Every structure is written in C-alpha cells, then in structure tokens.
Amino acid sequence: DGGITQSPKYLFRKEGQNVTLSCEQNLNHDAMYWYRQDPGQGLRLIYYSQIVNDFQKGDIAEGYSVSREKKESFPLTVTSAQKNPTAFYLCASNGQESEKLFFGSGTQLSVL
Amino acid sequence: AQSVAQPEDQVNVAEGNPLTVKCTYSVSGNPYLFWYVQYPNRGLQFLLKYITGDNLVKGSYGFEAEFNKSQTSFHLKKPSALVSDSALYFCAVRDWSSGTYKYIFGTGTRLKVLA
Numbered sequence: 757d758g759g760i761t762q763s764p765k766y767l768f769r770k771e772g773q774n775v776t777l778s779c780e781q782n783l784n785h786d787a788m789y790w791y792r793q794d795p796g797q798g799l800r801l802i803y804y805s806q807i808v809n810d811f812q813k814g815d816i817a818e819g820y821s822v823s824r825e826k827k828e829s830f831p832l833t834v835t836s837a838q839k840n841p842t843a844f845y846l847c848a849s850n851g852q853e854s855e856k857l858f859f860g861s862g863t864q865l866s867v868l
Numbered sequence: 869a870q871s872v873a874q875p876e877d878q879v880n881v882a883e884g885n886p887l888t889v890k891c892t893y894s895v896s897g898n899p900y901l902f903w904y905v906q907y908p909n910r911g912l913q914f915l916l917k918y919i920t921g922d923n924l925v926k927g928s929y930g931f932e933a934e935f936n937k938s939q940t941s942f943h944l945k946k947p948s949a950l951v952s953d954s955a956l957y958f959c960a961v962r963d964w965s966s967g968t969y970k971y972i973f974g975t976g977t978r979l980k981v982l983a
Contacts, residue, residue: 797975800973801971
C-alpha cells in the first residue's frame with residue numbers, strides 16, 4: 757500500500773538528549789513537511805523540503821534539524837536545544853500532480 | 869504572509885441538523901484553500917479543496933465548502949450531521965510568499981455531533 761509511515765508512534769526523551777523521528781513515504785512525492793501539533797494551537801510548520809538535498813525552515817524551526825538525503829525519507833531530529841518538545845508530530849507529503857497533502861499517523865513525543 | 873483563521877474552538881450540533889464550521893482567510897492573489905479532518909491520535913485526512921471555478925466545492929463524506937471572495941471565507945458545511953462526523957477540523961491555505969510553497973493551517977475546530 758502507498759502511504760506515509762511515521763515511527764515510532766510514541767517516543768520519550770530524557771533531559772539533554774537528541775531524538776530522531778522517522779518519516780518515510782513510498783508515494784514518489786517530491787515535497788515533504790514536518791508539523792508540530794499542540795492543543796489549541798493547531799499545526800505549526802517546523803521544516804519543509806521541496807526536493808532532495810534541499811529544505812527550508814518553517815515558523816518554529818529553532819531546536820529542530822532535518823535532512824533530505826533520499827526522496828522517500830525526511831527524518832526530524834529534536835535537539836536538546838528544544839526546551840518544550842512535548843507534542844504530537846506529523847509528517848506530510850505531496851506530489852506535483854496534486855495540491856493535496858498526505859499525512860502520516862504521527863509520533864507523540866514526551867519528556868521524561 | 870498567507871493565513872487562515874478558525875474563530876470557533878468548538879461547534880456542537882444535533883445529529884441530523886446541518887452543520888457549519890467557519891474559516892476566514894488572508895491571502896494575496898488567488899487562494900488555494902483546503903479542509904482536513906483529524907480523528908483522535910491520527911494524522912489528517914483531506915476533505916476538499918478550492919483552487920478555482922465554482923464557489924461551492926464538494927468533497928468526501930458528504931461535506932462541501934463555500935468560497936466567498938467578498939467575505940474572505942471558506943466555510944465547511946454538511947446538510948445533515950452524523951455522530952461519526954465528530955472530529956477535529958482544520959482549514960488550510962497554500963502559501964507562495966516565500967518563493968516556495970508551503971501549507972499553513974488554522975488552529976482547528978472541534979465538532980461534536982450529539983445523538
């Protein structure tokens with residue numbers, strides 16, 4: 757089945773630790789996005805990438821980093837500089853043929 | 869920059885009644901507008917989009933949305949609500965202002981359909 761896979765579903769971070777959230781798609785989409793969801797604040801854009809080896813900061817990039825070495829993969833690292841990382845993280849993608857975004861099932865990150 | 873606003877945190881409606889979830893937008897140029905739905909602990913699912921053409925857009929699960937340029941609104945509607953429609957609804961706009969396109973979402977409206 758084609759789609760977007762996010763892993764893990766739940767992740768716990770200790771103080772001072774970097775953690776990486778995985779996002780893989782087999783839809784052959786060029787563009788990929790990372791959003792953070794907090795209650796009452798909707799979805800806020802962290803990073804996005806329109807093409808392999810290129811990405812741009814979104815509205816809340818501080819404390820996060822990404823890479824786009826392969827078309828199908830767009831991992832997000834939550835660094836120790838992100839002081840309030842507890843949130844639901846969503847990955848999305850879309851292809852040139854459609855403006856519609858396809859979303860993964862999300863990763864809930866919590867701080868121990 | 870482009871933006872969308874959802875003025876209601878929650879909308880309650882009785883099953884079988886019509887429902888409306890409101891969205892207003894602020895864009896330069898012609899807007900690309902979207903509605904998505906989210907069920908608990910899941911990603912978002914696409915409902916419908918407006919790019920150009922008819923102001924009334926039909927989408928999935930019996931939902932439709934009305935684009936109103938003079939009021940800068942894009943309200944989501946359904947003639948007869950179902951309990952299973954209870955979920956979190958997001959309005960979104962495609963933003964070109966940075967030279968690349970990205971999608972900006974509203975804060976979401978929780979819809980509760982009461983049996």
